[in-house]
Structures are given as C-alpha cells and as structure tokens.
Amino acid sequence: MKFILNRNVFLNELNVVQRAISSKTTIPILTGIKIELSQEGLLLTGSNGDISIEKFLPKENEKAQLLIESTGAVVLQARFFGDIVRKLPEELFTFEVLDNLQVKISSGSAEFVVNGIGADSYPHLPVIEEENQLKLSIRVLNKIINETVFAVSMHESRPILTGVHFTLEAEKLLAVATDSHRLSQREIPITDVSQNFDIVIPGKSLIELSRSFSDEEETVEINIMENQVLFRTENMNFYSRLLEGKYPDTKRLIPASFNTEIEFNAPSLMAAIDRASLLSHEGRNNVVRLSIQADEVTIYGNSPEIGNVQEELTFKKVSGDPLEISFNPDYMKDALKAFGAIDITIKFISALRPFTLEPTDNGLSFIQLITPVRTS
Amino acid sequence: MKFILNRNVFLNELNVVQRAISSKTTIPILTGIKIELSQEGLLLTGSNGDISIEKFLPKENEKAQLLIESTGAVVLQARFFGDIVRKLPEELFTFEVLDNLQVKISSGSAEFVVNGIGADSYPHLPVIEEENQLKLSIRVLNKIINETVFAVSMHESRPILTGVHFTLEAEKLLAVATDSHRLSQREIPITDVSQNFDIVIPGKSLIELSRSFSDEEETVEINIMENQVLFRTENMNFYSRLLEGKYPDTKRLIPASFNTEIEFNAPSLMAAIDRASLLSHEGRNNVVRLSIQADEVTIYGNSPEIGNVQEELTFKKVSGDPLEISFNPDYMKDALKAFGAIDITIKFISALRPFTLEPTDNGLSFIQLITPVRTS
Numbered sequence: 225m226k227f228i229l230n231r232n233v234f235l236n237e238l239n240v241v242q243r244a245i246s247s248k249t250t251i252p253i254l255t256g257i258k259i260e261l262s263q264e265g266l267l268l269t270g271s272n273g274d275i276s277i278e279k280f281l282p283k284e285n286e287k288a289q290l291l292i293e294s295t296g297a298v299v300l301q302a303r304f305f306g307d308i309v310r311k312l313p314e315e316l317f318t319f320e321v322l323d324n325l326q327v328k329i330s331s332g333s334a335e336f337v338v339n340g341i342g343a344d345s346y347p348h349l350p351v352i353e354e355e356n357q358l359k360l361s362i363r364v365l366n367k368i369i370n371e372t373v374f375a376v377s378m379h380e381s382r383p384i385l386t387g388v389h390f391t392l393e394a395e396k397l398l399a400v401a402t403d404s405h406r407l408s409q410r411e412i413p414i415t416d417v418s419q420n421f422d423i424v425i426p427g428k429s430l431i432e433l434s435r436s437f438s439d440e441e442e443t444v445e446i447n448i449m450e451n452q453v454l455f456r457t458e459n460m461n462f463y464s465r466l467l468e469g470k471y472p473d474t475k476r477l478i479p480a481s482f483n484t485e486i487e488f489n490a491p492s493l494m495a496a497i498d499r500a501s502l503l504s505h506e507g508r509n510n511v512v513r514l515s516i517q518a519d520e521v522t523i524y525g526n527s528p529e530i531g532n533v534q535e536e537l538t539f540k541k542v543s544g545d546p547l548e549i550s551f552n553p554d555y556m557k558d559a560l561k562a563f564g565a566i567d568i569t570i571k572f573i574s575a576l577r578p579f580t581l582e583p584t585d586n587g588l589s590f591i592q593l594i595t596p597v598r599t600s
Numbered sequence: 601m602k603f604i605l606n607r608n609v610f611l612n613e614l615n616v617v618q619r620a621i622s623s624k625t626t627i628p629i630l631t632g633i634k635i636e637l638s639q640e641g642l643l644l645t646g647s648n649g650d651i652s653i654e655k656f657l658p659k660e661n662e663k664a665q666l667l668i669e670s671t672g673a674v675v676l677q678a679r680f681f682g683d684i685v686r687k688l689p690e691e692l693f694t695f696e697v698l699d700n701l702q703v704k705i706s707s708g709s710a711e712f713v714v715n716g717i718g719a720d721s722y723p724h725l726p727v728i729e730e731e732n733q734l735k736l737s738i739r740v741l742n743k744i745i746n747e748t749v750f751a752v753s754m755h756e757s758r759p760i761l762t763g764v765h766f767t768l769e770a771e772k773l774l775a776v777a778t779d780s781h782r783l784s785q786r787e788i789p790i791t792d793v794s795q796n797f798d799i800v801i802p803g804k805s806l807i808e809l810s811r812s813f814s815d816e817e818e819t820v821e822i823n824i825m826e827n828q829v830l831f832r833t834e835n836m837n838f839y840s841r842l843l844e845g846k847y848p849d850t851k852r853l854i855p856a857s858f859n860t861e862i863e864f865n866a867p868s869l870m871a872a873i874d875r876a877s878l879l880s881h882e883g884r885n886n887v888v889r890l891s892i893q894a895d896e897v898t899i900y901g902n903s904p905e906i907g908n909v910q911e912e913l914t915f916k917k918v919s920g921d922p923l924e925i926s927f928n929p930d931y932m933k934d935a936l937k938a939f940g941a942i943d944i945t946i947k948f949i950s951a952l953r954p955f956t957l958e959p960t961d962n963g964l965s966f967i968q969l970i971t972p973v974r975t976s
Binding site: 301304307308311312313326327333334335336337338339495496498499502503506529530531532533534535536537538 | 677680683684687688689702703708709710711712713714715871872874875878879882905906907908909910911912913914
C-alpha cells in the first residue's frame with residue numbers, strides 16, 4: 225500500500241474520523257484509525273464502540289492530489305498520526321506500508337517510520353440495510369439536534385434519558401429529550417417515508433454527528449438498523465448505537481390549559497435571567513424568582529453571602545392571573561438559547577406546575593417544558 | 601461614595617487589577633478589590649501578597665464619562681463584581697455605597713445590592729521611594745521578559761531560580777534566568793541611571809506584568825525598594841515582592857571557546873525540532889539527537905513503542921569538528937521561540953558540554969545555554 229496525498233485535504237478527513245476515536249477505550253485496536261486504499265480512493269474508519277465514522281476520499285477529488293501506487297490497508301495509532309501529518313513540512317506527503325506493518329510517512333526531508341497494526345483485526349461495521357430510510361436536509365437535522373439535545377439527562381441512573389427519542393408516525397417526525405426536570409420537543413412534517421420508527425439515539429452521538437457534517441453536503445440519509453442508526457452523506461457514514469429500553473410516555477406531560485401567559489423577546493429575557501442567575505449560582509439553591517403582575521414583571525435572584533439582584537423586565541404582552549414562580553435559571557437559559565432571536569410565549573398553570581415555552585408565531589411544533597422549584 | 605461610569609472603560613481597568621487577585625489566598629480581604637474614589641478619579645487596587653496592582657482612572661478621561669457624586673472607599677469580592685459589571689444592560693452604571701457597607705450597582709432596570717467590606721481593613725501598599733529609579737521603554741522591558749522568563753525554574757526546591765536575576769552595573773542591565781538545565785541571558789546598555797542594583801524578580805510577577813501594560817503607554821519607571829520592586833506607568837503601579845537569597849554566579853557558565861559551530865534559520869530549525877520531538881515525547885527519555893557532519897546535518901527522534909523520525913536539516917553554515925549530541929527538544933524549542941524569525945548560531949564544545957545559541961548578527965547581548973543529555 226502506497227500513496228501520495230495533499231496534507232491539508234487529508235487532515236480534514238482525519239479530523240472528522242478522529243471524533244469517533246477515544247484514547248480511553250478498553251479495546252486497544254479502537255485507539256487506532258483504519259486506513260484503506262482501493263482503486264476508488266481512500267477510506268478512513270474510526271470507532272469508540274458507540275460511534276463509528278467512515279470517511280471516503282474519492283480519487284476524483286482534485287484538491288486531494290491523490291496518487292495511488294498500490295492498494296491495501298493498515299491501522300495506525302490515531303493520536304500520533306494526526307500530529308505527524310499536521311507538522312509535515314510540505315504540501316504533499318507519501319504514505320507507504322513497509323514490511324512488518326511499519327508505515328513510512330515522508331514529506332520533504334522529514335521521514336517518520338511508525339508501527340502499524342494489521343487491518344484484519346479491526347472490527348467490522350454493520351452491513352447497511354437500505355429498507356428503513358429517511359432523507360433529511362442537514363440544516364433541518366442540525367436544527368432538531370440543537371433544539372433538543374441540551375435537555376437529555378447527564379446521569380446514567382436512567383440511561384434511556386441520556387438519548388433523544390425520535391419517532392416517525394403519521395408523516396410526523398417527533399424528537400423529544402427530557403432529564404425529568406425539563407423537556408424539549410420538536411415536530412416536523414415528513415412525507416415520502418417507507419416505514420415508521422421509534423428509536424432513542426444517545427445525546428453524545430448526536431452532538432458528534434452535528435459537528436461531523438462538512439459544509440458542502442446538503443442532505444443526509446438516515447438508515448435504521450437493529451440496535452444501530454446510520455447517518456449517510458455522500459462521503460461519510462456515521463454509525464451510532466441506539467439506546468435500549470422503553471422511553472417514557474412524554475405526551476401526557478404537556479399541559480393543555482393555562483392561567484397566565486406572557487410574551488417576551490427571547491434574547492432580552494435571556495440577558496436578564498443571566499444577570500439574575502449571577503448571584504443565585506452562589507447560593508445553596510440555584511433559583512430565581514419571577515413575579516408577574518398585570519403591569520409589572522420582575523425577576524429576583526439572591527445569595528445570602530453575596531447580595532441580591534432585581535430587575536424589572538420588558539415584556540411584549542401579559543394576560544391571566546398574577547403569579548410568583550421560582551425556577552432553575554440554567555434550564556431557562558438553555559431553553560431560551562434553543563429559541564434564538566425570536567419572540568416566545570411562556571404559559572403557566574400555577575407556581576408548582578410545569579410551565580411551557582413556545583415560539584409566539586409558530587404554534588406547537590417546538591415546545592419546551594420546565595418544572596418550577598418549590599421554595600419556602 | 602457614589603459615581604456613574606462607563607461600563608466598558610471600567611471593565612478594562614478591572615481586568616488589569618484582577619490579574620493580581622487570587623481566590624486561593626489565605627488572607628480573605630485579598631479576594632476583594634479595593635475601590636477608592638477621590639475628587640481626582642477612581643483608584644482600583646488588587647493584591648495576592650506577591651503582586652499588587654493599583655490602577656487609576658483619572659476623572660479627565662473622557663471615554664470614562666465619570667461623574668463623581670461623593671467620594672469614599674469600599675472593598676468588594678472581585679470574583680462576582682467583574683461578572684456583574686460585565687453583564688449590566690446599559691453603557692453607564694451607577695455605583696453607590698449604602699448603609700452597612702452594602703453596595704448598589706445599577707444600570708437600566710437591573711439593580712444589584714452586594715455586601716461590601718470596609719476599606720480600612722485592606723493592607724497598605726509600600727510607600728514609594730523615588731531614589732533608585734530606572735526608566736525603560738515598555739517594548740524593551742517586554743522583550744527582556746520574553747527572552748528570559750521561560751528559562752526560570754518551575755520547582756520550589758531552589759526558590760531563587762524561580763526568578764529572573766536583574767543586575768545593573770557599569771551602565772549595563774543584565775537579565776539572567778536559569779533552571780540549572782538551560783540559561784537565557786540578555787544584556788542592554790542603560791545610560792542616565794542613579795544607582796546600581798542586584799535583584800531577583802519572580803518569573804510569575806514578570807509574566808503578569810507584561811500582560812498588564814496598556815497599549816497607549818510607552819515607558820515604565822522601575823523603583824527598587826526593600827524587598828519590593830515597583831513598575832510605574834502613568835496610571836498603573838505594579839508592585840512585586842523580590843526573591844531573597846543569593847542568585848548563583850552564572851557568568852562562569854558561558855563557555856568562551858568552541859569546537860563546532862553551525863548557523864540555522866531559527867523558524868526552520870524550530871519546525872524540524874518540533875517534528876523530531878513528536879515521537880520522543882512518548883518515550884521514557886525526552887531526547888532528540890543531532891548529527892553534524894561537514895556536508896550533512898540530521899536530526900533523529902524515536903520512541904520504542906511508536907516509531908522513529910529523521911530529517912536532514914537545512915543549515916546556513918557549518919564549521920569545526922563533526923559532532924553527535926542529544927538534548928531535550930523542549931528546551932531547544934523554548935530557546936528558538938525566544939529568538940523569533942532570525943538566523944542563529946549554535947556553538948558546541950563536545951557532546952557532553954553545554955552549548956550556546958546566539959543571534960548570528962547580534963554578538964553576545966542575547967545568549968542562551970542548553971545542557972545536553974548524556975545517552976547510552
């Protein structure tokens with residue numbers, strides 16, 4: 225196996241595949257990156273057991289300047305290999321597998337010889353079934369991820385909650401995440417789909433996935449297999465395991481009627497919550513209090529050791545009963561961040577019941593729920 | 601005490617003073633920042649016992665929009681105070697000391713009330729003696745710091761080596777740092793100076809000092825007091841304690857005659873050393889080997905577990921005996937970084953004796969020394 229390649233093009237491929245590689249794995253071969261050269265181009269594979277990424281560099285890619293002298297495969301320690309290629313002196317480098325699986329990487333007058341591992345011992349990735357497919361624009365998929373993944377649980381005590389629940393039913397794709405204190409749910413219409421599904425994808429996989437897409441690519445094909453999901457673009461296969469178990473029924477959590485409603489501009493509410501949380505972060509209870517009156521809406525934060533803060537909030541519209549309610553400002557900040565720079569409506573039942581946040585102009589296709597904190 | 605002030609101007613002052621404040625201090629009042637308002641302007645003071653910084657904002661500063669309603673002084677917890685001011689909603693803010701030393705900080709509709717501490721309990725800084733003064737351009741001082749401070753020792757086993765040794769004698773300012781494995785020495789001519797001195801300034805103080813200068817200021821006045829040095833610019837007083845004890849006599853360390861000399865372009869040697877050190881960092885001995893022949897100069901690095909690297913180096917000129925020498929590549933990289941983008945000359949006696957690096961065109965006013973590593 226021997227090839228010549230453009231260093232920077234190769235580094236871009238390598239950076240994506242390295243997202244899947246962890247130095248902490250218990251399976252030694254997975255600390256390596258698999259490099260396979262065929263007459264069609266170069267395939268890089270990385271995996272940590274939960275996520276696997278395959279990235280293909282076709283020989284037609286002109287920027288890559290790929291010159292294939294002989295085909296083959298080898299596994300190299302990912303950690304050093306990236307550093308070596310990054311620091312090579314010239315634009316092109318030569319990669320050659322020597323005897324004893326040693327690999328010679330040379331560029332200009334610099335020549336590295338590093339120990340490789342046989343590619344045969346690298347685990348095989350699942351075979352792709354083409355039945356259960358769904359096509360999405362990467363922009364839409366990234367939006368759904370950003371709108372939900374922050375609300376997954378960070379605790380392994382209920383592993384199923386560390387994932388985002390995706391269901392496809394009646395031509396609607398529903399994504400829900402909850403850590404049992406707050407919930408975020410996004411729905412989008414989907415047409416032209418072969419089969420319904422109900423899966424839970426680990427939050428960590430979704431975060432890595434959304435970072436792995438390259439800017440040129442526009443759509444992604446989603447293949448659901450047993451225990452696995454594959455996100456497939458023209459030159460990347462991103463596999464994630466699925467979480468096993470039954471996701472809780474979250475539909476019944478979202479209330480239908482409310483007693484108090486208020487509209488805010490999300491970024492200006494965000495800035496005020498951020499100020500109010502400065503001191504509450506220092507107290508034993510990380511809580512801020514919102515007081516809603518017909519003509520005055522005020523937020524309070526305090527820490528007995530440091531001091532207190534209060535701010536009269538600018539709001540768009542308020543209706544219903546007056547209310548005093550306390551909540552974790554970090555949940556509110558996460559929720560507001562997911563909305564971006566729009567107007568939102570917050571709807572309350574009472575001081576002790578979960579409240580909802582939605583875009584003012586956009587119905588129920590995106591809704592978030594936060595459980596208040598009981599004080600006194 | 602009450603004033604109105606521009607938030608961003610204030611933050612710039614605060615950021616400098618906060619460099620001196622540590623949350624780890626054993627003296628609780630030093631976790632605070634002292635804020636003193638006189639009819640002349642606002643003085644901020646921070647200290648960690650080793651370093652103290654006073655920053656003065658004169659009322660004449662137009663950008664500050666300082667409006668003095670009443671003078672006074674108070675100490676506030678530095679950690680929260682910076683965050684509060686950073687997040688205030690409007691360009692101006694009002695700062696008012698209430699009863700019980702509480703401080704009200706308000707801007708727009710946001711109002712913080714935080715607990716203050718009486719300024720009387722804040723330690724007094726040394727009184728400035730104007731006798732032992734030296735004026736330097738900040739550019740030159742920063743250059744001297746950057747050229748020497750990296751070579752101070754990080755180990756407290758010989759505390760005196762954690763500082764840079766500054767001596768002024770015969771109209772020459774000499775700065776020397778050594779951790780006993782390598783040494784860096786810079787000399788600059790100084791005229792118009794009242795008195796000679798011999799002091800050791802902690803490396804940490806010098807690093808903070810060079811980060812504290814503002815871009816507008818051009819010269820700094822150095823006052824040496826008992827156990828202290830004060831760096832004084834128009835609106836800043838930066839105090840550092842001095843290290844006590846006798847600095848070793850480093851003059852005798854620099855060899856006078858050599859057997860091998862070689863000239864390199866510093867950045868290109870740096871890149872090659874960087875590559876060679878990639879693998880040696882992984883081995884038990886962090887060592888690279890340089891082989892100098894009349895017509896070929898090669899660098900080698902290896903790690904038994906990973907592999908090896910070799911590179912033929914481009915050099916400007918070589919003379920003297922052939923040589924094989926091993927050294928710590930990190931010392932070499934630090935030294936080359938301090939030279940910047942120039943040509944340098946490295947002079948060797950033998951494989952086991954320290955070698956020197958100097959700018960090729962610049963005589964002995966800047967010289968670095970590295971002790972080789974004995975291998976085999």
